[in-house]
Amino acid sequence: xxxxxxxxxxxxxxxxxxxxxxxxWLVPEFARSIDLFLVLTxxxxxxxxxxxxxxxxxxxxxxxxxLTGSLFALHGFVDTLVGYGMARLAQRxxxxxxxxxxxxxxxxxxxxxxxxxxxxxxxxxxPELPEPVWIAIRAAGTGMAAAAVLLASRNLRTNLAxxxxxxAQRLHLD
Amino acid sequence: xxxxxTAWFLVAALAGQLLMLSIQAPAAEDGGxxxxxxxxxxxxxxxxxxxxxxxxxxVRGFGDDWKGxxxxxxxxxxxxxxxxxxxxxxxxxxxxxxxxxxxxxxxDYSRASGRGLRVADVVYADHSSWFRTLLxxxxxxxxxxxxxxxxxxxxxxxxxxxxxxxxxxxxxxxRAAAVGAMIRRTxxxxxxxxxxxxxxxxxxxxQADVRVGxxxxxxxxxxxxxxxxPVGIVTSVERGQELFYDITLEPAVDFGVLDQLYxxxxxxxxxxxxxxxxxxPADGSGDGARNGAAGGAADSAAGSAGGDSADGSAxxxxxxxxxxx
Numbered sequence: 173x174x175x176x177x178x179x180x181x182x183x184x185x186x187x188x189x190x191x192x193x194x195x196x197w198l199v200p201e202f203a204r205s206i207d208l209f210l211v212l213t214x215x216x217x218x219x220x221x222x223x224x225x226x227x228x229x230x231x232x233x234x235x236x237x238x239l240t241g242s243l244f245a246l247h248g249f250v251d252t253l254v255g256y257g258m259a260r261l262a263q264r265x266x267x268x269x270x271x272x273x274x275x276x277x278x279x280x281x282x283x284x285x286x287x288x289x290x291x292x293x294x295x296x297x298x299p300e301l302p303e304p305v306w307i308a309i310r311a312a313g314t315g316m317a318a319a320a321v322l323l324a325s326r327n328l329r330t331n332l333a334x335x336x337x338x339x340a341q342r343l344h345l346d
Numbered sequence: 347x348x349x350x351x352t353a354w355f356l357v358a359a360l361a362g363q364l365l366m367l368s369i370q371a372p373a374a375e376d377g378g379x380x381x382x383x384x385x386x387x388x389x390x391x392x393x394x395x396x397x398x399x400x401x402x403x404x405v406r407g408f409g410d411d412w413k414g415x416x417x418x419x420x421x422x423x424x425x426x427x428x429x430x431x432x433x434x435x436x437x438x439x440x441x442x443x444x445x446x447x448x449x450x451x452x453x454d455y456s457r458a459s460g461r462g463l464r465v466a467d468v469v470y471a472d473h474s475s476w477f478r479t480l481l482x483x484x485x486x487x488x489x490x491x492x493x494x495x496x497x498x499x500x501x502x503x504x505x506x507x508x509x510x511x512x513x514x515x516x517x518x519x520x521r522a523a524a525v526g527a528m529i530r531r532t533x534x535x536x537x538x539x540x541x542x543x544x545x546x547x548x549x550x551x552x553q554a555d556v557r558v559g560x561x562x563x564x565x566x567x568x569x570x571x572x573x574x575x576p577v578g579i580v581t582s583v584e585r586g587q588e589l590f591y592d593i594t595l596e597p598a599v600d601f602g603v604l605d606q607l608y609x610x611x612x613x614x615x616x617x618x619x620x621x622x623x624x625x626x627p628a629d630g631s632g633d634g635a636r637n638g639a640a641g642g643a644a645d646s647a648a649g650s651a652g653g654d655s656a657d658g659s660a661x662x663x664x665x666x667x668x669x670x671x
Contacts, residue, residue: 189391193398196472200602203475223352230359237384238391239470240477241520243370244384245363252359256352288476295371300521300540302476 181216181228185235188212192239204306206313209236210284213251214277214318217258218267225262229255243295250287254280273322278315282307385509392512395470396483463608466495466513473517473601480515482607489513492570494610500576500598501525501564502607513609518577519545519601526568527577529554530561538562538577538595545578547593554591556583562595572610 188208195202209232217225233251237244258280267276285307292299302310366381466489470481480503482495493505495515503523507514516523519540527538527547536550547562560580566573578595586592 186394189394190398193395193470194402196470197398197402200472201474203472222349223355226352226356226359230363234383234387235391238387239395239472239479239481240475241472241479241514241516242477242522243367244381245366245370246477249360249363249367252356252363256356291367295367296522298521298539300476300542306476 181231184212185232188232189235189239203239205309206317207236207281207284207310208317209233209247210251210254210281210314211277211318211321213255214258214273214280215321217255218262218273218276220259220262222256222259222263225255225257225259226252227255229253242292246288246291249291250284253287254284257283270319270323270326274315274319276315277318278311281311281314285310384507388507388512388514389509392469392481392483392509395481396467396512399467399469462611463496464611466607466609468604468607469512471601471604473519473604478517478520478601480517480604482513482515482609483511484513484609485511489609494571494575496575496608496610497599497604497606499600500578501571502599502601502604504570505609515607517601519597524568525571525577526565527562528565529556529580530563532556532560535565535567536593543594545595545597547580547595548590550591550593551589552585552591556580556591556593558583 188211192203192208195206195208199205213225213229213232216228219225229251230248232255233248234245236247236251240247258276261276267273285302289299289301292301366383370381464484464487466482466484468480469483470479472479480495482489482505488510489505489508491505491508493513495502495504501518503515503517503520505513506516518525518538521540523540525538526535528535529547529550532555534550534554534556536547538545538547540546541548547556550556558580562577562580564571564573564575564577576598578597580593581596582592582594584592
């Protein structure tokens, strides 16, 4: 088992938990509007490795379940499916643009909520279903969050590469 | 081959989780079946949410401190004065309590239950999303399953998951929650649950006398919540399709501003959290003597919701019938 990617994932999950808790503390509607756990799942799944996609979906979903009041493993089940599905999609589709990431994550979020609603309908006698407008808001919010993370990581990578290049040039001149 | 192995793993992961879900689903009405994995993960996640909550509280506290030192000093002065007044009131009430106890003893009268309050901090509250949650930091002494949770204004929910130092609460606005309740004015009983239109009072027959503005309190028949905790106020009464009214309630508690709650503890010997004894009174004033120290403490917590003194006093008399000789 590779240690560095595992540590990186643990750090990412920790960040997501902290950001989620902070978001809910600051804005009561945060959890209703953005699913950071799904953002993490989709970003990892977009790498195209199905095993990574489903494992990240499983862990992120179960962590989300701890912070929700419904049945445990509800998000775990759905996020596992979504993570796997997104990884399969990424194997066939190159999603390079930020707008692409927004679209894919938005669709993944809508799909996740529909699957959750289906499961809840199957399992609970008197289920509460989300309003369509909130499904759309959450899909858009989650999509935007994924696009923002992708954009930020790309900028960071570019900046680091440039700095490394500049450093290398300076060494070369000396 | 690798993809095939992944597909098998996917099937196994999904099947395992589906099994876990199907085991919990029948128990959902009773607060759901807790499992080792959830408890373990909650142990890891809850301290993080508490960390964020504490950090934000201290940031807010620092800001407030910076802004209004003078305001706070004046407020502190006023509060000190209020504490002194209240201490005098407590002394007067404890005198009354002693007197009542002496009289009760003379009449061979025993109290149905004693209830104490324990403060718990809200470390994570998501009341708005589809799946509502509340995480409490309860301190060293663990909470117990099904322990009622109240705020200053009324009933919040009950404990459904317990790990060291933390407890997960099922809110009364959760779809899986149901509370035995009654109209305080008429004592007519029904069940409060969350429906498409918000909090509803169900199973009230159309012959019942119910009006907009009626206060709804717990009835104690569910064996979880004690009698008399404020649940909400009737906001609409419509004739339903069957024999019952369609009644909607405005919750007594504003779930958006919860930061400190109280765990209602059974101070009588026996299993904690259960029993359908009497609640600390919902009425605002004058009940401390009747309900003793535990009730008196709860008065200040759950009492403020019962504002209408006229009907409150009438109900106080009815409430006391719960304490059986």
